[in-house]
Amino acid sequence: xxxxxxxxxxxxxxxxxxxxxxxxxxxxxxxxxxxxxxxxxxxxxxxxxxxxxxxxxxxxxxxxxxxxxxxxxxxxxxxxxxxxxxxxxxxxxxxx
Numbered sequence: 001x002x003x004x005x006x007x008x009x010x011x012x013x014x015x016x017x018x019x020x021x022x023x024x025x026x027x028x029x030x031x032x033x034x035x036x037x038x039x040x041x042x043x044x045x046x047x048x049x050x051x052x053x054x055x056x057x058x059x060x061x062x063x064x065x066x067x068x069x070x071x072x073x074x075x076x077x078x079x080x081x082x083x084x085x086x087x088x089x090x091x092x093x094x095x096x
Contacts, residue, residue: 002038002081003031009092012049021053023060026089029067038075043067050089057090 006029011022028046032039048062059082064073077085 002033002036002044004028004088005031007088007092009089009096011096021051024050024052024089024093026050026092028085028088038064038073040066040073042069044073046085048085048089050086050093052093057086059086059089 008027010025012025014023026048028048030044030046032044038044043066045065045067046062047065049060051058051060059077062077062085064075065071066073
């Protein structure tokens with residue numbers, strides 16, 4: 001299980017207008033249960049690219065990153081976790 005304890009969001013600039021919709025780079029600092037295989041004593045953050053296009057949203061890309069080393073973990077979000085993250089990201093965007 002993961003809990004989000006901190007987040008940052010930045011709208012990405014598309015100076016050439018190549019991409020449709022709006023893209024955001026979002027970092028989520030996570031607390032991971034020690035029993036979880038994703039757990040690291042150095043802490044974990046989730047870096048993702050979140051896309052808003054018309055009335056549709058999606059996570060275009062994401063990586064789990066160890067805080068102090070920058071090491072990337074090759075893990076996938078479970079479907080339920082992905083929905084929770086999308087909801088959280090949508091709330092962040094609405095607060096901008």
